[in-house]
Amino acid sequence: MKFLYDLFPLLLFFAAFKFYDIYVATAVAIAASFVQVGLFWLKHRRFEAMHLITLAVIAVFGGLTLALHDDTFIKWKPTLVYWILAALVLGSQYVGKKTVIERMMAAQITLPAAVWRRLNLSWGIFFAVVGAANIYVAFYYGLDLDPDNRREIWVNFKVFGLLGLTLLFTVVQAVFIAKHVQDKPGGESVADRTSD
Structure with a gap:
C-alpha cells in the first residue's frame, strides 16, 4: 500500500498528461505532492525525506514550468531528484559511521559492513545513472521527432521506464542481499527458514 501511496503523484501526473497536457499534469503533480506530504504528516507526525525532496524539486521546477510555460524545467525534475x-547516498560512504542504506535497512536485516558499503555504492551509482538517462530521453532522444511526440516519449519513460529500472534494480539488489544476510542474534538463519 505504501508503494502506491508513494507513487500517487506520479500516477496522477501521467493521467493528467494523457487527458490534458504537460502543464495541467505539472500542476496536478505539484498539488498531489503537497497532499502527499500533508497526509503523511497527519498520519505519522513526521516527514519522509524522499517526499520532501520530491516536493521541493517539483514545487520549484514545476512552478517554473507553469510560470514560464516551458516544459524544460519539469523534464529536469527526475534528474535532480x-x-x-x-x-x-554516495556522501554517506564518507560521512558518519553508517551509510544511508544501512540506516534505512539495518532494523530489518543484518549484513557485514563491507556489504552495506557495496550496497550503498551501487544505489548511489544507480541514482546517478538513471538521472543521466532521464536527461538523455528528455533532451536528446528522437531529435528528428516533433515536440509532442518527444514529450510523449519522455512522459512514458518517466512513468514506466524509470519505475521499471528501479524495480529491476531492487530485485537484483534483493538477490545480492540474500547471499549475504547474517543471522540476527538468537534468530534463525535465512537457510533455516528456506529449508522448512
Whole structure:
C-alpha cells in the first residue's frame, strides 16, 4: 500500500498528461505532492525525506514550468531528484559511521559492513545513472521527432521506464542481499527458514 501511496503523484501526473497536457499534469503533480506530504504528516507526525525532496524539486521546477510555460524545467525534475539522492547516498560512504542504506535497512536485516558499503555504492551509482538517462530521453532522444511526440516519449519513460529500472534494480539488489544476510542474534538463519 505504501508503494502506491508513494507513487500517487506520479500516477496522477501521467493521467493528467494523457487527458490534458504537460502543464495541467505539472500542476496536478505539484498539488498531489503537497497532499502527499500533508497526509503523511497527519498520519505519522513526521516527514519522509524522499517526499520532501520530491516536493521541493517539483514545487520549484514545476512552478517554473507553469510560470514560464516551458516544459524544460519539469523534464529536469527526475534528474535532480535522482542526483540529490545519489549525492546523499554516495556522501554517506564518507560521512558518519553508517551509510544511508544501512540506516534505512539495518532494523530489518543484518549484513557485514563491507556489504552495506557495496550496497550503498551501487544505489548511489544507480541514482546517478538513471538521472543521466532521464536527461538523455528528455533532451536528446528522437531529435528528428516533433515536440509532442518527444514529450510523449519522455512522459512514458518517466512513468514506466524509470519505475521499471528501479524495480529491476531492487530485485537484483534483493538477490545480492540474500547471499549475504547474517543471522540476527538468537534468530534463525535465512537457510533455516528456506529449508522448512
